[in-house]
Amino acid sequence: MKVKTILLGAAVASGLFAASVSAQTIGFSQVGSEGDWRPAFSADMQSTAEEMGIELKFANAQGRQEDQLRAVRAFIAQQVDAIIIAPVVVTGWDQVLQEAKDAGIPVFLADRDVEVDDPSLFVTRISADFNLEGRLAAAWLAAESRGGCNIVELQGTVGSAPAIERNSGFMAVIDQFPAMEIVATQSGEFTTEGGKRVMEAFIKSTDNLDGICAVFAHNDNMQLGAIQAMKEAGLNPGQDVLMISVDYVPAIITAIEAGEANASVELRSAIGQFIYPVVLEYLANPTELEKWIVIPSDLHTAH
Ligand code: GZL
Numbered sequence: 001m002k003v004k005t006i007l008l009g010a011a012v013a014s015g016l017f018a019a020s021v022s023a024q025t026i027g028f029s030q031v032g033s034e035g036d037w038r039p040a041f042s043a044d045m046q047s048t049a050e051e052m053g054i055e056l057k058f059a060n061a062q063g064r065q066e067d068q069l070r071a072v073r074a075f076i077a078q079q080v081d082a083i084i085i086a087p088v089v090v091t092g093w094d095q096v097l098q099e100a101k102d103a104g105i106p107v108f109l110a111d112r113d114v115e116v117d118d119p120s121l122f123v124t125r126i127s128a129d130f131n132l133e134g135r136l137a138a139a140w141l142a143a144e145s146r147g148g149c150n151i152v153e154l155q156g157t158v159g160s161a162p163a164i165e166r167n168s169g170f171m172a173v174i175d176q177f178p179a180m181e182i183v184a185t186q187s188g189e190f191t192t193e194g195g196k197r198v199m200e201a202f203i204k205s206t207d208n209l210d211g212i213c214a215v216f217a218h219n220d221n222m223q224l225g226a227i228q229a230m231k232e233a234g235l236n237p238g239q240d241v242l243m244i245s246v247d248y249v250p251a252i253i254t255a256i257e258a259g260e261a262n263a264s265v266e267l268r269s270a271i272g273q274f275i276y277p278v279v280l281e282y283l284a285n286p287t288e289l290e291k292w293i294v295i296p297s298d299l300h301t302a303h
Pocket of ligand 1: 034037038111162190218246
């Protein structure tokens with residue numbers, strides 16, 4: 001599959017062009033409001049739409065796919081100009097995307113991904129590369145642990161593209177190191193409460209994380225919950241146990257500065273500036289696009 005990486009400057013320039021086209025009505029079906037990154041992404045999508053003169057119909061599904069499907073069908077009934085979806089999980093989208101296609105309404109994926117039989121059911125996906133994020137996290141951990149580490153993994157929402165791909169990318173790297181192994185893994189649903197709950201269970205089951213070298217969390221909020229649980233158990237996250245996660249939200253920066261976390265892979269949340277120009281330019285001039293437009297991710301560490 002051909003992909004295109006956004007050159008950040010070009011995206012802003014194209015945004016200026018896009019803003020010059022007539023006002024459009026766009027329906028945006030958002031996953032929910034879990035954690036810190038999701039609300040930041042939602043706020044950016046709403047403020048950027050206003051700046052660009054887009055009429056945005058925003059629907060927050062609170063993590064329920066059935067609510068996303070209902071929202072997309074409502075957008076179709078309202079005959080919006082385009083639909084943007086951040087799909088909570090990868091499966092279950094073929095039927096509703098076919099209904100949008102039959103209604104002549106183009107669909108764009110933002111942030112997450114879908115698995116559909118017919119890729120023509122959406123125009124393109126604009127997102128970070130979750131597999132790369134997993135690889136970056138594992139490469140950092142391999143270097144920090146000199147290739148030997150028993151790892152606890154806090155997975156994101158089961159069946160979601162970031163959980164699938166971050167694990168896949170992470171495994172692709174640690175499989176190169178015989179002495180690196182995930183010894184315990186469970187989903188904390190991308191929330192601080194979920195991360196804390198799962199880590200409390202790991203602490204009990206692994207006798208205070210005896211022999212555990214690192215925690216890899218698919219997002220910072222679960223890592224923050226794990227840090228709470230570890231500190232309450234008298235452990236020293238970031239010192240005795242390496243802590244690597246994804247998103248780079250402000251609260252993990254604070255934890256890194258306090259020495260309670262070690263690194264986080266940045267997931268940009270201000271991505272409306274990249275998403276809307278692609279949608280508006282397509283509406284002005286419908287042409288075949290690469291099926292994936294990638295937004296870069298960067299690794300941040302304490303030093
Ligand atoms: C990934 C995004 C994930 C974030 C989490 O692009 O879908 O969902 O990493 C959020 O913080 O819950």
